[in-house]
Amino acid sequence: MGLRERKKAKTRAAIQRHALRLFREQGYAATTVDQIAEAAEISQSTFFRYFPTKEDTVLYDGLDPVLMRVFAEQPPELSPTAAIRSTMRQVFDSLAGEDWQVEQDRQRLTFEVPELRARAMSQFADGITMLAEGAAARLGRSPDDFEVRNWAGAIIGVILAAMMDRQDDGYVRLEEALSHLEAGLPL
Structure with missing residues (x-):
């Protein structure tokens, strides 16, 4: 820049x-x-x-471009889901104290304030598109490929489920959710 x-x-x-x-x-x-x-x-x-x-001060996610850049840099031998897990670990582990606090506050407010939650739900569709584009580039497939979009939707779904379960502040649930997805979502 x-x-x-x-x-x-x-x-x-x-x-x-x-x-x-x-x-x-x-x-x-x-x-x-x-x-x-x-x-x-x-x-x-x-x-x-x-x-x-005012809502946009919470919903603006400056980490998305960073996450997508780090995702693109993951080793090609990793599956897309393993690459997402590695990406999230790298990016979240690199956040300094104040940046980590900003991210935690953003996520907490997004799910606690009804008008923010409603707007965030519409942004998840953009997240699916963004992830589908990143996975398609890794796999040499089209972002409109049903399986690629389905995978992206599953990633967004488990992220959403993990974020709504606010039992921890360290994104332990996010790691568990991605691991569960990678295992095929056994019940």
């Missing part, structure tokens, strides 16, 4: 961090865009250049 893109990414991350901190301290509904802008030391118009809505 060039300087301009790095500066924009840094500003977006700062706005999101301040928003999530305020949501944690005051509650999602009680926090206003004005308060977020003030905490991030930006104008309200700058806020809206980065995030069209």
Whole structure:
């Protein structure tokens, strides 16, 4: 990334961090865009250049491009599911304390706040497309191939199930869910 893109990414991350901190301290509904802008030391118009809505401060996932890049770099001998497991371990293990807190806050709010949960569900379709494209590139197949899309849907499904089961803060459930999928989802 060039300087301009790095500066924009840094500003977006700062706005999101301040928003999530305020949501944690005051509650999602009680926090206003004005308060977020003030905490991030930006104008309200700058806020809206980065995030069209307050909801978008939670739903924006800056890890997706990182996850897809790391997924593409996984050894070709790994199955797509093993490559996803390895990718998640690498990316989540590399998150610094504050970045890990941001991700945990994002996920918690997404599932606790009804309007965020509803919007997040529609984003899962985008996740299926993104994963299908990544798997198709690994496998030399079309992203529209039924089996590729079905696999991507299964990955999103087990991730969703693991995230809704908030028994831990270390994504242990995510690892268990992917392992269960890799084993064929035995019951």
